[in-house]
Amino acid sequence: MSDDPGASPRQSWERLPWLVRDAVVWSACLLVVAAALYLLARLAVRLAPLAIALAATLFLAALLDPLRTALGRLGFRPVLASLISLLTLIGGLAGAGLLVWTLTASEFGRLSDELDGGLDRTRDFLTGSLPVSGEQLDRWTRQALDAAGRATPDPVAGAQTALQVTGAILLGLVLLFFLLKDGRQMWRWTLDRVAAERRTLWARAGRVGWHTLSSYTRGTVFIAGVDALGIGLALVLLRVPLALPLALITFLGGFVPIVGATVAGIVAVLVALAAKGPTAALLTALAVIAVQQLEGNLLEPLVMKRQVRLHPVVILVAVTTGTLAAGIAGAFVAVPIVAVTYRVIDAVATERRRTADEPRELPPAGQPPPEPA
Known part of the structure; x- marks a missing residue:
């Protein structure tokens, strides 16, 4: 590092080119951050049911908080307002599932015959339009079915997964009730245990994070509903079977x-x-493209606002990472986690810059300046 054997480590470090010093510092920081993220990801995977239940609880709490607040303003006690909000969610999900099953159960019988004929028409269309033969299609179909059969979990693993999913749902419902009932008291309790000089920063970060999650949740539900309504209506007009399940x-x-x-x-x-x-x-493809263009160019900019929207590259990376880490559930929660994290970091940086730019009060004449903390 140095030609002088008597040089101290600090002197040897300062004699290095600035580019080498910056590269060493940034590499060390990246390694520490990567190690921390890796450990968090491993912990989340190990505790996947709990992590998914907590993420879903926060997501649903942000969705139901306006209803709970409105009931509280009408004079309902927190316990009753939280219980009504929770029952409204359960009733809405159960009612939607029952409605879809009732209206589409009769279609499954004729759908089998239609699919048989439709698959034959599709096979003839593909062999006539593409340079493939019927034998190749049959071979590819058998290979796909064999791969799907190998990917299907065994009964024991399926039972364990079903048990974990059931436990996560029950845990999520219990956590959701208590978060709706005592969430504000929990946050105030947390702030009371933060140092006074950092309390404002924590309060701002919490408000921004919760606002981002609430806006994202309500905006996503609205946009998903418009997509489902538009595509479902197109499927009904085209008389495509199972229009409601597809919606x-x-x-x-x-x-x-x-x-x-x-x-x-x-x-x-x-x-x-x-x-x-x-x-x-x-x-159907034209209807899907039209609805998605309407969503991307009109609804999303109006509903999501700039504070919640993320760049498509960030979204794709987040969804891919979430899928690899926790499957379908990870894909659902990856984007809101990234959006909230980004907004919180931005709010903290903004608050720190504002605090640093505030003019400090000068001490009275003859009085020494205060000692740094």
């Missing part, structure tokens, strides 16, 4: 930005192709 898939896919809407649209087009043929599939 429900579109609604759920709306909670995974970009990727979810694309996958839901592909599923709708494939069902239309298999059941009604290429013309209906083409019209």
Whole structure:
């Protein structure tokens, strides 16, 4: 490091080129951050049911908080207001599922016959339009079915997964009730234990994070509902079977930005192709593209606002990372976590700059300046 054997480590460090020093410092910081993120990811994967339950609880709490607040203003006690909000959520989900099943159960019988004929038409269309033979399609189909069969979990693993999912749902409902009931008291309790000089910073970061999560949740629900309504209406007009389940898939896919809407649209087009043929599939694809263009260019800028929106590259990276870490559940929660984290970091940086720019009061004449903390 130095030609002088008697040089101290500090002197040897200062004699290095500035580029080397910066590279060493930044590399060390990146390694520490990467190690911390890796440990957090491993912990989250280990505690996947708990992590998913906590994320879903915060997501649903942000969605139900306006209802709980409105009930509180009408004179309902916090326990009763929280219970009514929770029951409203459960009743809405159960009612939607029952409605979809009731209206589409009769379609499953005729759908089997339509799919058989539709698959034959699709096979003839592909062999006539693409340079592939019927034998190749049959071989690829068998390979896909074999791969799907190998990917299917064994009964024991399936039972364990079902038990974990059930436990996570029950835990999430209990946590949601207490968060709606005592969430504000919990936050005030947390702030009371923060040092006085940092309390304002923490309070601002909490307000910004909660506002971002609430805006993201309500905006996502609204946009997903519009997508489901538009695509579902197009499927009904085109007489595509299982229009309501496909609309429900579109609604759920709306909670995974970009990727979810694309996958839901592909599923709708494939069902239309298999059941009604290429013309209906083409019209379905046009309807899906039109709805998604309306969402991306009009609804999302108006509903989400600039404070909540993220760059598409950030969204794709977040969704991919969440999917690799925790599957479908990770894809659902990745984007709101990134949005809230970004806004909180930005709010903290802004508050620190504002505090640093504030003029400090000068001490009276003859009095020494205060000692630094």
